[in-house]
Amino acid sequence: MSDYILYNFEYIKEHQQEIIKDLKRSHDIILEQGVSDSTFGYTKYNIFGVSSPSIHMYKIFETLRGLIRSQLSEERLWMQSWLNYQDHDGVLQWHNHSSAYHGYIAIEPQDTQTEFENWTIDNEVGNIYFGPGSHKHRVVNLKEYKGKRISIGFDVMTDYNYDIEGPNYPGPIPTLNLGCIPLL
Secondary structure: OOOOEEEEOHHHHHOHHHHHHHHHHHHHHHHHOOOOOOOOOHHHOOHHHHOOOOHHHHHHHHHHHHHHHHHOOOOOOEEEEEEEEEOHHHOOOOEOOOOOEEEEEEEEOOOEEEEEOOOEEEOOOOEEEEEEOOOOEEEEEOOOOOOOEEEEEEEEEOHHHHOOEOOOOOOEOOOOOOOOEEOO
């Protein structure tokens, strides 16, 4: 894989308001279950599980799975995914991910960019970014806005992420990441 790929999924544009409604309902459920912040509580849930049985989220998952599988040759992959549901002042500052790969899906990006150390992406409705997890990045607001900036973040793990053995386990140690699922 090169530095990254950027794919625009038209379906999200065509169904944006319904998807936002599904994600608002999902956000409410996440908070009701005691997760105080849907972004920083990413290990406590998987947004594709919380949002089921939304047909829109099913289609997004199906497309995302195909995109990831078309880029990676590893047989065993796992994915965690979460909802970024942020006010203007709550966007993410510089960070990276310990997973092998990371990405995001722009649902309601507002007027923002995702700035990486060596490039910048204009966030547009339907964009799916996918690249190595080690790339440091942040979200930059280009102007004031009302409402929420909504995106779906995801990490993809390979055997490399779990290549640790413990004294009571003959193989990789199970994690406390409740949101991580096999990417079949």
